Structures are given as structure tokens and as C-alpha cells.
Amino acid sequence: MRYDFSAIEKKWQARWCAENTFATGTAQDKPKYYVLDMFPYPSGSGLHVGHLEGYTATDIVARYKRSRGCNVLHPMGWDAFGLPAEQFAIRTGTHPRFTTENNVASFRETLKSMGFSYDWSREVNTTDPGYFKWTQWIFLKLYEMGLAYMSEIDVNWCEELKVVLANEEVDEKLADGYTVVRKPLRQWVLRITAYAERLIEDLDGLDWPENVKQMQRNWIGRSEGVEIDFELPCHRTHLKVYTTRPDTLFGATYLVISPEHPLAEKLAIAQQLTAVRSYIEKAKLKTELERTGLQKEKSGVFTGSYAVNPANGETLPVWISDFVLTSYGTGAIMSVPAHDSRDWEFAKKFDLPIREVVRSPHDVQEAVFEGKESVSVNSSNDEVSIDGLEFKTAFDRMASWLESKGKGKRKVNYRLRDWVFSRQRYWGEPIPIRHYDDGTMRPETALPLTLPEVEAYHPTSTGESPLANIGEWLFGTDEHGGFRRETNTMPQWAGSCWYYLRFIDPSNDGQLVEPSKERYWMNVDLYIGGAEHAVLHLLYSRFWHKVLYDLGVVSTKEPFQRLFNQGMILGEDNEKMSKSRGNVIPADQVLDAYGADAVRLYEMFLGPLEQVKPWNTNGIEGISRFLGKVWRLVWEENGTSPRITSDRSGHAILKRMHKAIRKVTEDTEQLKFNTAISEMMVLVNELHKAGCYSREAVETVLTLLSPYAPHITEELWENLGNGPSISGALWPVFDPALASDDVVTIAVQVNGKLRGTFEAPVQCPKEQLIEEAKKVESVVKFLEGQAIVKEIAVPGKLVNFAVKPL
RNA sequence: GCCGAAGUGGCGGAACUGGUAGACGCCCGGGACUUAAAAUCCCGUGUUCAGCAAUGGACGUGCGGGUUCGAUUCCCGCCUUCGGCACCA
Known part of the structure; x- marks a missing residue:
């Protein structure tokens, strides 16, 4: 049997899908664990290896927590409103909906071929009317609470193009020789400053990186x-x-x-x-x-x-x-x-x-x-x-x-300012407000208020969004008189402010989220994403969450209990991956060449998750070799039957195994995946060296490895006659007695320099250690002709002699 | 300028609470198997000095000091890189 990663990975992905292996449990009888990724904007350029880092990390945690008996919520969705699709529409006339659909399909496929254990039945999309109905609903609550108001605000106005520019577009247009001026426009603003004090205070209880908390404090100022x-x-x-x-x-x-x-x-x-x-x-x-x-x-x-x-x-x-x-x-x-x-x-x-x-x-x-x-x-x-x-x-x-x-x-x-919440764009959530002829404003009566079809996606020359050109959508009459709809749409931040709540109850048409479900699943136990969202997204989300808390919609003051920022993966040239530099490593390319398990392991093995680190395609070879060695724990090089033996592992191997279980468990809990993988490599190498292929040992390795490399471990698990899925196997538990050493190597130093070592029982008392140390051959000559000034012994570690010439 | 993080072999990185620096992997060199190759396996691999060799010595975690029997780890002073903020009175 050869290790054919491509066939194996396809087989198991199809089976997980067909058998709904990772459907979230609905019974609230087990401890829950909610592990969330910052959902992506489905761009046209596809996913690269950097995007997969955080997703791999959360997937390892999700699978690990399941095997520890937790009910795990691990969903994925799309933050799909936004500028690129709209700009593409302006250029080509393609409706942003189609662009978005295509990109989502491509993203979904790549994520599936990574073997991520998302519950795809909970997928949400911010551009789906069933979703933005509730984004609009929240906006109306903000409006009713006096937290949304209109004000004259300066926008970046491009004279030649007659459009309002987003802040991130200004530099680009200036470079192209356009003039950009500040021009006041009546806009919607959210009173986030009313929550400034609470946004600072409640940071204290969060298990977030200290620097992110500090950045938020500085931002609020x-x-x-x-x-x-x-x-x-x-x-x-x-x-x-x-x-x-x-x-x-x-x-x-x-x-x-x-x-x-x-x-x-x-x-x-x-x-x-x-x-x-x-x-x-x-x-x-x-x-x-x-x-x-x-x-x-x-x-x-x-x-x-x-x-x-x-x-x-x-x-x-x-x-x-x-x-x-x-x-x-x-x-x-x-x-x-x-x-x-x-x-x-x-x-x-x-x-x-x-x-x-x-x-x-x-x-x-x-x-x-x-x-x-x-x-x-x-x-x-x-x-x-x-x-x-x-x-x-x-x-x-x-x-x-x-x-x-x-x-x-x-x-x-x-320092915090109120949040300018409107954009003069088509591809966003319509703000559900009617402006009446008598100058009053009222909420839309029916949600969702959907986007009309338009001919052209260009903003109007007055700076209004393309919606201002659609008469049949724009104007109406009701018992309060004639009205004109709001033509501004919401910024891209809106949909991502509360998506973590919708995953809990994604198709509820009558409520944003059903309260008993909300109480069970909130907070998010672990939220992983890029540090670029340290301030804005996380601050806006926290703000909305607190408003929803005040409304009684949610039961917690904060949405994300533990936050972790994965470090960026740089290109092989040590520069940030970008199309213009040509150093992007597309996800599909490495997936085809090495398979999902190798990519997952390699990304985690590269270094600490939080660290910025360069990609190096060479390095993945080592991971492929490791997977080969794992395969050969079960199958002979060219054999046709498993080489597994039914005998018990020897005591030394057993001890080694339990140490590995402890190390991998602790490291996985702390998201120290690089050292967990290293430990598994050492264990596998030692099993081969010892010629140990006992069922007990091999199955332990497979279980430890399964959250990291789910496909190969599923296959081997099945080969060994187990069923139906290794994801249902319980995480091994280490025996503290077996995981600790009886005999350790004691270092002997003279004046702090290593001069020799010897073996001693862990419990060996100090005096005896000192006596033994003096007898070590390589040490003797450094003590000759010297007066021992001080003898230091640390049980289980070392002995140090401070000496002076006689 | 202010706030934050970090500097360890040719490279990515490891090292519990002050206790054998360089785990694991890449690269590179040598060898085994093979008609040959791939795959696989084994050995070596911080720098430097002495020695034919076995081996042994010195140096070594950004730089300079300090505390300590002992410092990558703690303290003081610098340098560099990265991230954030940027006239917030």
C-alpha cells in the first residue's frame, strides 16, 4: 500500500460531507466550545497559504475539543459586501451578486479541500437578504435608541470622478493625479462614544493579547x-x-x-x-x-x-x-x-x-x-x-x-469619534430609513429592505449612491405622506459586527438568535484572526454587542472571550505576500502538490502561531517525509498487509508515549502547535527505531495526530479495522506516573562550565548527588589542585562546584 | 516622537519557574540499498584552536555593563528590526 494523499483526502472529504460528521450537536447536554475564525471577504484572487494559517489553527482546536467530549460550534461564512466587487461591476457591468457567488464557490472549495471540519449547514453570507434583514434590524434599534443620527460630515470627494472615496482609496487616486478635497455631506453616524467608558472597562476581563487591549485603550484615548x-x-x-x-x-x-x-x-x-x-x-x-x-x-x-x-x-x-x-x-x-x-x-x-x-x-x-x-x-x-x-x-x-x-x-x-456609518455605494446593506416630504424620518416598515436592480453602478454626480437613480425604488407614499428612501448604504464593517451570533441560529426568520441557544453558545471561546483587525472590527463588534446586551438580545457583555492573532505568513522573499511583488503562494497550488495534511502540518510547524514568518516551500518536504513515516507505522514499505502487532509496548516505549501524550495535549491547549508536531515527529522516529508497531502505540499516535492531519489518520484508523471515524475517538489521557522520569541525567559543572554528566534517580538527595559528581571521570581533573568554595546541587538537574586554585 | 513586540547556527525555529544553548525540520556533506534512479535508511553538520587520530581546550543567544555558584532567561544603558498611533491639547 502506498500513501496516495490525493485519493485519500478526496475520499474522506466526501465521506465527512455525506455523513455530516461535523454537524454541530443540538442537544445542550455537553460542555460547549465555540471556536471562530474571522470570516473572509471572498476576493477574486483566491486564498493563499497565509489565509489558511488561522483556519488550520481553529480546525485543530475544534477537532481536539470534540475528541475531549465537547459540543463544538465551528462555522464559516462570508463577509461579502464591499468595494472590490462593486468596482468590478462599475468596470464590467457584472452584478456584484454574481462576482460574489463565484468567489464564494471558489473559496468554499479550497476550504473544503483543506479538510476543515466546519459545520457547512450554518454558513452565512452578509449579502443574503435573510442575513442583512437582521443587520438592518440592529440599525433600527440603534436609531430608536438615539445611537444613530444624521450629521454633516466631511467626505473625501474626488472632483474629476465626482465620487466619494473610501479612506483607503485616497492615496491611490492622489497618486493617479486626481484631486481629492474634503466636502461636507449629510451622513449617518453611530454614537459609539456613548459606550467609550464601557468599551475601556470591560477589556480587563478579556483573555486577549495585552497589545491588542492596549491598542484599543489608546484608540479610545x-x-x-x-x-x-x-x-x-x-x-x-x-x-x-x-x-x-x-x-x-x-x-x-x-x-x-x-x-x-x-x-x-x-x-x-x-x-x-x-x-x-x-x-x-x-x-x-x-x-x-x-x-x-x-x-x-x-x-x-x-x-x-x-x-x-x-x-x-x-x-x-x-x-x-x-x-x-x-x-x-x-x-x-x-x-x-x-x-x-x-x-x-x-x-x-x-x-x-x-x-x-x-x-x-x-x-x-x-x-x-x-x-x-x-x-x-x-x-x-x-x-x-x-x-x-x-x-x-x-x-x-x-x-x-x-x-x-x-x-x-x-x-x-x-479620542474616539462617533462612527461615520454611511457609504455612497450600491453594494452594501440599504439603510432602512424613509425621509418624508415634511422633513421627518421613519423606519422602513418591512425588513429586509433589499437592493433594487440597477443599470449602472456609478455613483451620481452629487455624490449620492447609484440607488438615487432608481426612481421606482426611491420614492413611495404611505399614511405619513410621500417619502424618499435613504440612498446611503452601510459600511463593510456592519455585517461583520454580529455574524458570530447568527452562526448560533443561522436560519431563524423570526429572531436574530433564539435566546436559549444564545445563552448556551455565547461567548465565543476562541476567536482567531489577523492583527489588522485589532482595533476597528473588534471595537465595532464589541460596541454592537453591548447595545444588544442592553436590549436583552444577548446575555454576555462581551462577544469574544479569548482572542488570538495569528502572525502573517510572508513570501519566500521575506516580504508581505502581494500580487504586485509576485510572491504569492496560492493555496490550491500547494494543496495539489503536497496535499491538505502536509499543508496543515507545515503551516503549523513553521513557527509559533502568533509570529510573522516566511514561507519556504523546501521545508514542506520534511513534513511529507514525516507523513510517510506515519504511514509506515501501519504499512510495510511495499507490503500489502498492516505490520501492526498485538503485543503490548515495552515499558520504555510506554513511558515515551505517555510523555508525548502530555506534551502534545499541553501544547495543543496552548496553541503551541509547532512544538506539538515536533514531539510527534520524535515519537514516530523512536517507534521506528525501536521496531515497535504495537496497536496501542500506533493508535495513540494516530489519535494525537488526527486534529492536525485528519485525512491520513482517518485512512490508517480504518485500515486498522476501526470505525467509523477517528474524529469520534477519545483523546488519549496520560498517566502522570508513566509520563515522568525515574532516572535523569545530572549535569556536573565546575565554575558554571559543563564538565561531565551522570545518571541518577530523580529523587536522589543532594549530598549523594555531590558525592557522585565528584567521582565523574571527566570532572576529576578540574577539581584537582582546587579548593571547593561552594557545592550547589539541584535535584533532578545538576551539580555545580565553585572552586579556587589552592 | 509616543505605545507595543522581538533580536539564538547557512535557514525556520526549540529551551519548564535562573540550571547541560541549538530539540524538531530544511539546506549541505558522507555512506548503505539499487544495474541505475526515485523512495528509504544510517552518520556528520555553531565558530575556532591543538592533534595523524581518539579526543581535548577556548569562544558563542544584537552590543556594553551588573546581580548570581550559574544568565538566551533577571536589572541598568544602548543599537537594530517589525507592528500600531501620529499635532487628541
Whole structure:
């Protein structure tokens, strides 16, 4: 019998499919385990070996958990709305639905030929009306809760093409020589900021990589500060600024507001009006990129107006500059150039005064000092003094004083912005809102609201989506009067925000998910995907989940209990795989050449799952050889009958086996698949060396290997007369007594250098170890003529002599 | 600039809690089997010095210090690479 991977893999994939081997159990009588992949966008270029890494990892876990007696939910689906299919439609007129269907079919086939044990009866597709009905349903809940609102938001507008660009398209178009400007458009926005605090707090209970949690915390960017009012005597109003350094208020020497600040033009005095207007105009033309560009020289214009510092009554000039963000805090800042590098730069450029109010190790005229570990100076008035106080105390005293005078208020701010939720595109979930002639809005009455067929997929020249051209879809009348439907669609993030819930109850037409099923299956026990989703997808999902929690739709505060990011697989040239570099290793190509089991094992053997690592096609040869050796545990080289023996394994082999069971079990639990595979290789090599082909040993190897290489192990399992599927076999359990050593090798060191070894029982006491160590031949000469200063013995490990010449 | 991760043979990587550095695999070299090849199996493989050889010595985990009987592992100071953020006041 030869190992014909191609025939074997086809055979078992067909059988798993025919026998529904991996259908999720519906009885809630066993412990459950929900293991989920980040579902893919089915692109036209197909899957490459990098995509398969995470899927292989979850599949190993799914199969392992099943053999440990768990009821496992391991589903797959498609995040199929999105730009590429739409761009293809614009170019060729092919409906995105067809493109999507084709790509999904190709993806599904590749995944099946990898032997992944998905429950395909639960497949979901975000573009399926039965699915996006519930995406729209969630949107309407957000709307009812006041968490979805409309607002004028700047979009990336391409003048020549008359289209709104997604952020990721901007660079590309600029490179092609198009101009992109910011243009305000009325859009849907989700109030994710209302959940900022909970999104930070609940991170603590999650079993996620620390760096991902940190990235989310930074993204949300919570800060504690004070909003301070500066009187504008000539305008009978005041300017509100936000600062996290109220302790530096006495050092404020000017104020700056953003060009979009409502007072920007009003504060301009007659002589400055032209300059101010032209500055505001120029700012408008700059793109986001140009404004936030890094080493950009500061620019600004003086309004001519002055404000009063509430701490010391000084009058401070009010400037306008685009380095102040409109959308953060109040869009206005107090500048303390001595202790803030941006203010310092600005002050130097426009020759504004710099005043030290935190004791600095150097002259603040020469360089800024931003340290918080120093004490305040020059900071007192008739009512309050913070001189000599450290940051925290100074902050509190100033904040309290300002609050008592009604000049300020403590305020928590977040960097996180509300989520712009609409796209001017065709291929997305329609936003189910009607705009009535009287200016009111109402939800669509029937969901799903499906996409109409269109002739052309181009956006309209006003920046609206192609839906705005479809009169019969667009307009209608009901008891509230005539209406026009919303023409914006949802962003690609929408469908992926809640798909993990739909897998639990994929064809329920009456509910998003049936509550008892939801309670049984949630949370997701293990979620594996790329680090590129560390912030946005995972934050948006968590936000929606919390909303659903508040609605009582879900029973858990968080969706994903344990998260794991697989590292990217690079091309053989150590570069990121990309079509343009020509270093992509297509999945189908290696599958044809080496088979699914070899690809699965090799991807896991490459290195730690979380690590970025290059692909090397040579390396897969070693895995093929290993599979050959596994095959020959059962079949002679050219034999026709199994070489299996019915005798018991010898004691040494038995011990070796139990050690391997322990190691493979522990490593699989911890997703350390590379070392688990290494251990199995060692075990198989030793069985061959010992000529041990006992049924017990071989079947143990097959069971340990089966989550990793399911096809070959199924075949050999069957060859050995077992049935019906190795996936039903229970995971072997190790005997701690057998898995531990009786006799170990003790290292003997002299002054920390290895000079010899000897064998000793594990329990051998220290004194005896030292005596034995002194007798080791290779050690003796290093002790001769030396005085032993210290003798260290670590039972089970080593003996070390610290010596000095006599 | 700030936050985070990581630097180990020719290559991917291994090493529990401070205890024999380089498991496992690739590549490479030598050999067995074969008419030959494929497949398979065996041996060698960090650097360097001494020796005909068996063998033995020194060095070696990014760099420089430190703690320790003993450091890839802990501490201090650097360098480099990768990922994220990028005027958030």
C-alpha cells in the first residue's frame, strides 16, 4: 500500500460531507466550545497559504475539543459586501451578486479541500437578504435608541470622478493625479462614544493579547481634564477650551482656535478680516492628510481679539491655526508654550511669549519642558496658589478653584469619534430609513429592505449612491405622506459586527438568535484572526454587542472571550505576500502538490502561531517525509498487509508515549502547535527505531495526530479495522506516573562550565548527588589542585562546584 | 516622537519557574540499498584552536555593563528590526 494523499483526502472529504460528521450537536447536554475564525471577504484572487494559517489553527482546536467530549460550534461564512466587487461591476457591468457567488464557490472549495471540519449547514453570507434583514434590524434599534443620527460630515470627494472615496482609496487616486478635497455631506453616524467608558472597562476581563487591549485603550484615548472659560470682553461671550494641564493655566500666553470654530470669523477684527478669511479658505482645501502631516511647519493667523485668563486676568491674543482639531475637545486650546511642544513651536514661529510655570531643568526659552514630575512655580493669585505643588495636587486645586468660580468644569474626553456609518455605494446593506416630504424620518416598515436592480453602478454626480437613480425604488407614499428612501448604504464593517451570533441560529426568520441557544453558545471561546483587525472590527463588534446586551438580545457583555492573532505568513522573499511583488503562494497550488495534511502540518510547524514568518516551500518536504513515516507505522514499505502487532509496548516505549501524550495535549491547549508536531515527529522516529508497531502505540499516535492531519489518520484508523471515524475517538489521557522520569541525567559543572554528566534517580538527595559528581571521570581533573568554595546541587538537574586554585 | 513586540547556527525555529544553548525540520556533506534512479535508511553538520587520530581546550543567544555558584532567561544603558498611533491639547 502506498500513501496516495490525493485519493485519500478526496475520499474522506466526501465521506465527512455525506455523513455530516461535523454537524454541530443540538442537544445542550455537553460542555460547549465555540471556536471562530474571522470570516473572509471572498476576493477574486483566491486564498493563499497565509489565509489558511488561522483556519488550520481553529480546525485543530475544534477537532481536539470534540475528541475531549465537547459540543463544538465551528462555522464559516462570508463577509461579502464591499468595494472590490462593486468596482468590478462599475468596470464590467457584472452584478456584484454574481462576482460574489463565484468567489464564494471558489473559496468554499479550497476550504473544503483543506479538510476543515466546519459545520457547512450554518454558513452565512452578509449579502443574503435573510442575513442583512437582521443587520438592518440592529440599525433600527440603534436609531430608536438615539445611537444613530444624521450629521454633516466631511467626505473625501474626488472632483474629476465626482465620487466619494473610501479612506483607503485616497492615496491611490492622489497618486493617479486626481484631486481629492474634503466636502461636507449629510451622513449617518453611530454614537459609539456613548459606550467609550464601557468599551475601556470591560477589556480587563478579556483573555486577549495585552497589545491588542492596549491598542484599543489608546484608540479610545480617555483623558481627564478641565474645560475652562476665557472671557472675550469685546464680544460679550466666552471661549471654552479643554486642557489636561489646568496646573499650567498661569503659563497660558495665547489661545488658539481651529479654522472651523464657530467664532473663527466673528473674532476677526476689521484689519485682520481678509487674512482670517483667506486662512480659513485655505484650510478647507487641505485634505485630512495635509493637515495632519507630521513634520509640517505650523501656520496660523491672529484674529486681533483678546481673551481674559481667569487665573490672573491677563489678556491673551486669540489665534487661528489648523493644528487645532475641530473634532476634539472644544476646538479651542489654551497655549502654554513653556510646557507643550506644539505650543512652543507655534510661539517661536510667531514670536509669542513663553513663561515657565513648572520648574524646569533648563531655560524654557531654549527648549520646551513637558515633564509632569516637577512642581509648579509662578502660579498664584489672591485666591489660589499651586506653587510648590506636584502635578496631581496642582491639577486638583486648580480644577476645584475654577469650578468654585464657575469658570471651569472637570471633563473626561475621548479620542474616539462617533462612527461615520454611511457609504455612497450600491453594494452594501440599504439603510432602512424613509425621509418624508415634511422633513421627518421613519423606519422602513418591512425588513429586509433589499437592493433594487440597477443599470449602472456609478455613483451620481452629487455624490449620492447609484440607488438615487432608481426612481421606482426611491420614492413611495404611505399614511405619513410621500417619502424618499435613504440612498446611503452601510459600511463593510456592519455585517461583520454580529455574524458570530447568527452562526448560533443561522436560519431563524423570526429572531436574530433564539435566546436559549444564545445563552448556551455565547461567548465565543476562541476567536482567531489577523492583527489588522485589532482595533476597528473588534471595537465595532464589541460596541454592537453591548447595545444588544442592553436590549436583552444577548446575555454576555462581551462577544469574544479569548482572542488570538495569528502572525502573517510572508513570501519566500521575506516580504508581505502581494500580487504586485509576485510572491504569492496560492493555496490550491500547494494543496495539489503536497496535499491538505502536509499543508496543515507545515503551516503549523513553521513557527509559533502568533509570529510573522516566511514561507519556504523546501521545508514542506520534511513534513511529507514525516507523513510517510506515519504511514509506515501501519504499512510495510511495499507490503500489502498492516505490520501492526498485538503485543503490548515495552515499558520504555510506554513511558515515551505517555510523555508525548502530555506534551502534545499541553501544547495543543496552548496553541503551541509547532512544538506539538515536533514531539510527534520524535515519537514516530523512536517507534521506528525501536521496531515497535504495537496497536496501542500506533493508535495513540494516530489519535494525537488526527486534529492536525485528519485525512491520513482517518485512512490508517480504518485500515486498522476501526470505525467509523477517528474524529469520534477519545483523546488519549496520560498517566502522570508513566509520563515522568525515574532516572535523569545530572549535569556536573565546575565554575558554571559543563564538565561531565551522570545518571541518577530523580529523587536522589543532594549530598549523594555531590558525592557522585565528584567521582565523574571527566570532572576529576578540574577539581584537582582546587579548593571547593561552594557545592550547589539541584535535584533532578545538576551539580555545580565553585572552586579556587589552592 | 509616543505605545507595543522581538533580536539564538547557512535557514525556520526549540529551551519548564535562573540550571547541560541549538530539540524538531530544511539546506549541505558522507555512506548503505539499487544495474541505475526515485523512495528509504544510517552518520556528520555553531565558530575556532591543538592533534595523524581518539579526543581535548577556548569562544558563542544584537552590543556594553551588573546581580548570581550559574544568565538566551533577571536589572541598568544602548543599537537594530517589525507592528500600531501620529499635532487628541
